[in-house]
Amino acid sequence: MESYTEKILITGALGQIGTELTNRLVKIHGAENVIASGLDRWDKNLTSAGFYERMDVSNTQLVRQIVKDYEITTVYHLASLLSGTSEKQPLFAWKLNVEPLLNFCEMAREGMLKKIFWPSSIAVFGKGIPKENVGQDVVLNPTTVYGISKMAGEKWCEYYYDKFGVDIRSIRYPGLISWKTPAGGGTTDYAVEIFYEAVEQGKYTSFISENTAMPMLYMDDAINATLKLMDAPKENLTVRGSYNLGGLSFTPKELAEEIKKEMPDFEIDYQPDFRQAIADSWPASIDDSIAKKDWGLSYEFDITAMTKDMLKNLKIKLGK
Ligand code: AKB
Numbered sequence: 528m529e530s531y532t533e534k535i536l537i538t539g540a541l542g543q544i545g546t547e548l549t550n551r552l553v554k555i556h557g558a559e560n561v562i563a564s565g566l567d568r569w570d571k572n573l574t575s576a577g578f579y580e581r582m583d584v585s586n587t588q589l590v591r592q593i594v595k596d597y598e599i600t601t602v603y604h605l606a607s608l609l610s611g612t613s614e615k616q617p618l619f620a621w622k623l624n625v626e627p628l629l630n631f632c633e634m635a636r637e638g639m640l641k642k643i644f645w646p647s648s649i650a651v652f653g654k655g656i657p658k659e660n661v662g663q664d665v666v667l668n669p670t671t672v673y674g675i676s677k678m679a680g681e682k683w684c685e686y687y688y689d690k691f692g693v694d695i696r697s698i699r700y701p702g703l704i705s706w707k708t709p710a711g712g713g714t715t716d717y718a719v720e721i722f723y724e725a726v727e728q729g730k731y732t733s734f735i736s737e738n739t740a741m742p743m744l745y746m747d748d749a750i751n752a753t754l755k756l757m758d759a760p761k762e763n764l765t766v767r768g769s770y771n772l773g774g775l776s777f778t779p780k781e782l783a784e785e786i787k788k789e790m791p792d793f794e795i796d797y798q799p800d801f802r803q804a805i806a807d808s809w810p811a812s813i814d815d816s817i818a819k820k821d822w823g824l825s826y827e828f829d830i831t832a833m834t835k836d837m838l839k840n841l842k843i844k845l846g847k
Pocket of ligand 1: 609610611647648649650673700701702703712713714715716
């Protein structure tokens with residue numbers, strides 16, 4: 528394997544995944560080798576990266592310049608508009624979710640980058656696909672703007688690998704649950720909001736109906752999986768679009784029951800909105816056996832351990 532010092536650029540570094548991934552990368556590679564970037568001002572409480580670039584990831588020339596100036600070898604390109612927000616701004620979502628990815632693929636093709644991570648989503652599956660244990664290679668049929676953009680992105684990743692050997696790696700993330708940085712604009716976000724509202728109000732109104740199961744994952748497991756995939760020997764990888772990642776599968780009602788074990792007075796009711804139709808088009812559970820076989824995907828948190836950890840940390844964070 529070629530050995531070199533990794534210089535890492537993270538886009539979307541102040542987002543839900545970005546903040547936690549950046550801090551883990553700093554622990555592994557040192558702050559001097561990690562450059563965080565995002566649209567907002569640098570919040571030093573959120574990221575321990577050695578450098579921060581305030582940049583619009585759609586600004587092709589600026590991004591190229593930054594990659595050049597810092598001699599970046601590896602990009603974690605996380606900036607993206609999630610499913611709910613994408614439905615409201617379809618053209619912008621397409622532009623943001625696809626074009627900057629192509630810019631990074633081009634830079635890798637030209638030899639400016641060695642490795643790229645790019646997140647896809649369970650949103651690629653869509654209507655008419657079996658609900659349970661959905662396999663890696665089913666026909667993709669997304670019916671949302673977000674799902675369409677992620678499916679196109681996966682195809683571009685495959686194309687750049689097949690044609691030019693670009694080493695781009697990807698995971699189809701399920702809904703991600705975490706307490707450090709709130710999620711924003713997703714369909715699975717109910718599973719984060721519910722914890723904030725449980726701690727702050729003792730009750731929650733879910734925008735997803737009680738019996739709708741979706742695949743979910745605790746952030747610690749998501750970060751571990753991402754780093755494991757990026758560390759895996761190239762020759763072990765058989766998927767160059769994006770790996771299925773199943774995590775947990777539960778409904779709002781089941782999650783509320785877990786919260787009630789810790790907070791018996793917690794109450795939930797249901798007022799589904801436009802995101803229900805998005806959830807209805809997604810799988811309830813995913814088969815991730817190929818990721819387990821190729822690069823040793825594994826999980827630490829089940830729904831009970833996750834619920835306990837979320838409530839413990841949020842109570843501290845929110846001073847409750
Ligand atoms: C969303 O709900 O849009 C995201 C996702 C599953 O990709 N969390």
